[in-house]
Amino acid sequence: MPSLLYCSKPLAMVSLLLIAALCHLGSCNGGGRGDRITKLPGQPEVSFGQYSGYIGVDGKGSRALFYYFVEAELDPISKPLVLWLNGGPGCSSLGVGAFSENGPFRPSGQVLVKNEYSWNKEANVIYLETPAGVGYSYSADAAYYQGVNDKMTAMDNMVFMQRWLEKFPQYKGRELYIAGESYAGHYIPQLAEVMVEFNKNEKIFNLKGLALGNPVLEFTTDFNSRAEYFWSHGLISDSTYRIFTSVCNYSQYVSEYYGGSLSPLCARVMNQVTRETSRFVDKYDVTLDVCLASVLSQSMILSPHRHVGQRIDVCIEDETVNYLNRKDVQEALHAKLIGVKNWAVCSSVLQYELLNLQIPTINIVGSLVKSGIRVLVYSGDQDSVIPLTGSRTLVQNLAHDLGLKTSTPYRVWFEGKQVGGWTQVYGDMLSFATIRGASHEAPFSQPKRSLVLYRAFLQGRPLPENFS
Numbered sequence: 001m002p003s004l005l006y007c008s009k010p011l012a013m014v015s016l017l018l019i020a021a022l023c024h025l026g027s028c029n030g031g032g033r034g035d036r037i038t039k040l041p042g043q044p045e046v047s048f049g050q051y052s053g054y055i056g057v058d059g060k061g062s063r064a065l066f067y068y069f070v071e072a073e074l075d076p077i078s079k080p081l082v083l084w085l086n087g088g089p090g091c092s093s094l095g096v097g098a099f100s101e102n103g104p105f106r107p108s109g110q111v112l113v114k115n116e117y118s119w120n121k122e123a124n125v126i127y128l129e130t131p132a133g134v135g136y137s138y139s140a141d142a143a144y145y146q147g148v149n150d151k152m153t154a155m156d157n158m159v160f161m162q163r164w165l166e167k168f169p170q171y172k173g174r175e176l177y178i179a180g181e182s183y184a185g186h187y188i189p190q191l192a193e194v195m196v197e198f199n200k201n202e203k204i205f206n207l208k209g210l211a212l213g214n215p216v217l218e219f220t221t222d223f224n225s226r227a228e229y230f231w232s233h234g235l236i237s238d239s240t241y242r243i244f245t246s247v248c249n250y251s252q253y254v255s256e257y258y259g260g261s262l263s264p265l266c267a268r269v270m271n272q273v274t275r276e277t278s279r280f281v282d283k284y285d286v287t288l289d290v291c292l293a294s295v296l297s298q299s300m301i302l303s304p305h306r307h308v309g310q311r312i313d314v315c316i317e318d319e320t321v322n323y324l325n326r327k328d329v330q331e332a333l334h335a336k337l338i339g340v341k342n343w344a345v346c347s348s349v350l351q352y353e354l355l356n357l358q359i360p361t362i363n364i365v366g367s368l369v370k371s372g373i374r375v376l377v378y379s380g381d382q383d384s385v386i387p388l389t390g391s392r393t394l395v396q397n398l399a400h401d402l403g404l405k406t407s408t409p410y411r412v413w414f415e416g417k418q419v420g421g422w423t424q425v426y427g428d429m430l431s432f433a434t435i436r437g438a439s440h441e442a443p444f445s446q447p448k449r450s451l452v453l454y455r456a457f458l459q460g461r462p463l464p465e466n467f468s
């Protein structure tokens with residue numbers, strides 16, 4: 001990987017210089033003290049520490065990523081560090097991950113309500129808005145937003161983590177996990193790969209494992225699972241299923257669409273599919289009633305609509321958007337709006353290189369497993385956008401390619417007295433699991449089951465096999 005070698009050394013130098021400069025200004029020795037959140041508006045009393053603010057990721061101080069960090073509820077020193085990333089590309093880990101899925105609070109009107117199943121019960125969690133242009137993260141030079149790609153994102157994310165650890169030195173050497181969903185199926189393996197490469201010169205990332213939820217890992221397998229999912233869940237007819245798997249399949253449609261040359265044939269097939277599936281069904285959870293605009297708009301990019309402007313949003317209010325656009329909230333978070341008028345769930349300024357969707361990351365996952373990093377691929381089983389069937393096949397094939405034998409044959413796992421989903425484990429490093437009844441944003445719709453899965457993953461333990 002010549003490009004990595006090319007990048008990592010100059011970056012290390014630049015970061016050392018930058019850190020030295022920051023320390024000189026007195027902002028580096030407090031373990032992130034300047035970023036400490038006193039209290040978020042409307043927040044219930046909590047005992048854990050919260051921090052948020054910016055980490056510059058270029059040498060010039062013009063590009064900075066915004067993070068929100070919550071320490072573990074109990075005994076943060078003994079708990080691992082987790083970086084959570086949402087997808088899009090271009091959607092916010094703060095708005096979706098922290099405030100709709102697995103963070104400690106969910107906005108409700110003027111206040112924040114405690115989430116009983118917050119992932120900071122098990123770990124210290126960083127929510128990162130990435131790349132620049134997402135949420136409060138920014139590039140002062142707007143030219144940066146044109147054609148941001150996976151490589152640029154991975155490099156910024158790596159520099160972020162490196163500098164974040166300088167700011168919070170008590171977390172240096174801590175066991176690190178990266179978790180996320182959707183397009184983070186690109187972000188996470190690509191970031192991990194850059195970290196592993198960086199570690200060869202200087203081991204600063206104690207990377208232990210990755211959890212990938214409904215991830216994009218291989219474009220054609222993932223996207224073409226949609227047809228069968230729609231058909232088997234009654235969203236399209238037999239005849240539409242036939243043309244959606246012969247005349248024009250979904251990967252072809254998306255390639256044409258993002259390639260700027262949509263053929264009349266594919267347009268016709270997709271019109272038929274769209275008419276039958278109806279826009280009143282949430283493709284991110286085919287059983288859930290529609291609403292929850294912030295959740296719906298996550299990874300909107302994964303489902304290109306030809307008439308985005310006409311998309312009916314049945315939610316009049318979006319709690320998170322309202323909350324994060326409050327001046328008092330932005331002040332409490334140490335957040336600024338630079339180059340945008342509002343905080344948005346998914347970026348309106350970022351021009352992401354969308355054909356990067358087609359870059360496979362499943363092979364990167366394979367090499368990470370080989371290098372000793374534990375990987376869990378999990379699927380909310382009600383998601384038709386990145387259906388469980390594609391992910392299951394990809395993991396199964398990867399295990400085969402790596403020569404990993406099944407160590408736990410496909411079986412159910414329990415949350416309490418009910419089935420939480422199914423799982424299969426390959427060797428001791430690679431596993432697949434479904435979360436029963438969960439959406440694309442699994443911790444949003446099945447918070448309790450998601451927490452059970454996450455806990456088992458972090459502890460490196462099998463998912464509960466029996467009633468409890």
Ligand SMILES: *[C@@H]1O[C@H](CO)[C@@H](O)[C@H](O)[C@H]1NC(C)=O
Nearest residue numbers: 220224245248249250251252
């Ligand atoms: C999807 O369509 C493309 C282009 O026609 C084709 O090469 C590919 O094999 C198809 N994939 C599936 C799973 O149908």
